[in-house]
Amino acid sequence: MTARVSIEEMNRIAREEVPLVGNMGIAFTTIEDGFAVARLPFRDDLLRPGGTITGPAMMGVADVVLYACVLSRIGIVKLAVTTSLNVNFLRRPQPGDLVAEGRLIKCGKRLAYGEVTLAAADALGDPVCHVTGTYSIPPDR
Amino acid sequence: MTARVSIEEMNRIAREEVPLVGNMGIAFTTIEDGFAVARLPFRDDLLRPGGTITGPAMMGVADVVLYACVLSRIGIVKLAVTTSLNVNFLRRPQPGDLVAEGRLIKCGKRLAYGEVTLAAADALGDPVCHVTGTYSIPPDR
Amino acid sequence: MTARVSIEEMNRIAREEVPLVGNMGIAFTTIEDGFAVARLPFRDDLLRPGGTITGPAMMGVADVVLYACVLSRIGIVKLAVTTSLNVNFLRRPQPGDLVAEGRLIKCGKRLAYGEVTLAAADALGDPVCHVTGTYSIPPDR
Amino acid sequence: MTARVSIEEMNRIAREEVPLVGNMGIAFTTIEDGFAVARLPFRDDLLRPGGTITGPAMMGVADVVLYACVLSRIGIVKLAVTTSLNVNFLRRPQPGDLVAEGRLIKCGKRLAYGEVTLAAADALGDPVCHVTGTYSIPPDR
Numbered sequence: 001m002t003a004r005v006s007i008e009e010m011n012r013i014a015r016e017e018v019p020l021v022g023n024m025g026i027a028f029t030t031i032e033d034g035f036a037v038a039r040l041p042f043r044d045d046l047l048r049p050g051g052t053i054t055g056p057a058m059m060g061v062a063d064v065v066l067y068a069c070v071l072s073r074i075g076i077v078k079l080a081v082t083t084s085l086n087v088n089f090l091r092r093p094q095p096g097d098l099v100a101e102g103r104l105i106k107c108g109k110r111l112a113y114g115e116v117t118l119a120a121a122d123a124l125g126d127p128v129c130h131v132t133g134t135y136s137i138p139p140d141r
Numbered sequence: 142m143t144a145r146v147s148i149e150e151m152n153r154i155a156r157e158e159v160p161l162v163g164n165m166g167i168a169f170t171t172i173e174d175g176f177a178v179a180r181l182p183f184r185d186d187l188l189r190p191g192g193t194i195t196g197p198a199m200m201g202v203a204d205v206v207l208y209a210c211v212l213s214r215i216g217i218v219k220l221a222v223t224t225s226l227n228v229n230f231l232r233r234p235q236p237g238d239l240v241a242e243g244r245l246i247k248c249g250k251r252l253a254y255g256e257v258t259l260a261a262a263d264a265l266g267d268p269v270c271h272v273t274g275t276y277s278i279p280p281d282r
Numbered sequence: 283m284t285a286r287v288s289i290e291e292m293n294r295i296a297r298e299e300v301p302l303v304g305n306m307g308i309a310f311t312t313i314e315d316g317f318a319v320a321r322l323p324f325r326d327d328l329l330r331p332g333g334t335i336t337g338p339a340m341m342g343v344a345d346v347v348l349y350a351c352v353l354s355r356i357g358i359v360k361l362a363v364t365t366s367l368n369v370n371f372l373r374r375p376q377p378g379d380l381v382a383e384g385r386l387i388k389c390g391k392r393l394a395y396g397e398v399t400l401a402a403a404d405a406l407g408d409p410v411c412h413v414t415g416t417y418s419i420p421p422d423r
Numbered sequence: 424m425t426a427r428v429s430i431e432e433m434n435r436i437a438r439e440e441v442p443l444v445g446n447m448g449i450a451f452t453t454i455e456d457g458f459a460v461a462r463l464p465f466r467d468d469l470l471r472p473g474g475t476i477t478g479p480a481m482m483g484v485a486d487v488v489l490y491a492c493v494l495s496r497i498g499i500v501k502l503a504v505t506t507s508l509n510v511n512f513l514r515r516p517q518p519g520d521l522v523a524e525g526r527l528i529k530c531g532k533r534l535a536y537g538e539v540t541l542a543a544a545d546a547l548g549d550p551v552c553h554v555t556g557t558y559s560i561p562p563d564r
Contacts, residue, residue, distance in 0.1 A: 017189065018189050019188075020195050020198055047160075048222075049219035049220060050220050050222070055222075056161055056204055059197060064197075079191050083416075084229045087223075088536055090529045090531075105553055106553075115538075115553075132511065231387070231395055232388075246372070246399075247373075271388075275370065275506075299471065300472070301468040302480055305468070306443075327446070330504075341483070363478075363512065363515060365512050366511045367510045368510070370507045
């Protein structure tokens, strides 16, 4: 199946409609049906004490990447909303770009569930953060 | 016991050292031993499609409020880091200030665990988001 | 409000309809609206390597206590089902009875969300396990 | 790398040392380094109201499969203990055997993190439950 949202549409949605995350500079690089990859370019204000990238930056990216996975399957249903996210921080990411790869594990009529793995752009095999989450799909889309 | 971090210190830490969240305007109003309350003033860029407050804003606030709970117990050990957060979104928060109240459930030598409840400032009895999380405490503090 | 399920009904439901947990010997001691307490009597087969009580015993009890909280609010709607549980093990429980106390944090039309805290019966102030979970409520109850 | 625990050893550990889950009849079928698969044969006492398999059965199996993944990497360190499990129930499993497949996502010195996917034995592509969890590894192993 083809993705029902394009990279261009998803970058615009992130930038214009989820500005808190869009303004961090997130850029999608791949969107397929139930699958999405985005890159978060490094910026100084993403750091936290200790000089590693702050958790909320990773959580924001993961949430929007999962949103892209959902929209890639059901089309641009903007009122799909997160109902839960479970976030596990596995390593402290050093300053540098991050890559987040998400995929749907299940997509029913009312709920979609998936996972997102984040890694440093130059060490994709060593995840720094793993997220699972559920989106609620509105009945009247 | 007295809190080992003050409101002033915690506001400064949020603003200067976790700028991604500090720049959202989070302001602590209460810090006691193992307990912290902060307010997130409403701003337009906190919205998401549908006109409600975006999840990443709430997650960022919850993470920093839990950080304050940990520092209130162990002192300013900045290298305490989140290892996991579980976030449940209970209602879509309408535009307006949010209040986040956190408390430690357990604080051991290596791990601290607590919960944060977020609600609209004018409807504190109806939580919009509930978060539990674990912080790892460095051994050599 | 009064609880819409009684201690006797809930003990019978656990024993006859969720035998995997009921057969562990769980016994409810308090049920109020949106609130339930149960005791798990110690038995040797609840142990795991190291001589502490096994996680799955605590998870099973937490799930049924949360079920009781939901039924106490909406009445005996047996098809209410768990959609997610987040379980945090805080201490290794020594051999002995456990007490699990649950409460609803939110109960909407479709979803209920609550938390359960487990502790040794002789050290209720030191939780050994903290659980949050979501139940889905069938639309046609 | 070779798995550091065998199928026979793991079946014995489940049966003798985690009897609550072992007695449900769990049987490992594959163990590789950081990877394990087990089958849970159907039994009537695994049902819950509505005639589907109860959540605690799936949580118990997931916990032991993740334990096997950890032991397959670090060897038989029985005091490795679960610190958190996040469980998402995706479909109501009809009566029948379940298969649980686990894999490590990260294994550090102190913490291991992985995921387990459960499905009906005759519909492996449609997961019924997805679990992520963290094990704590004792320092003095």
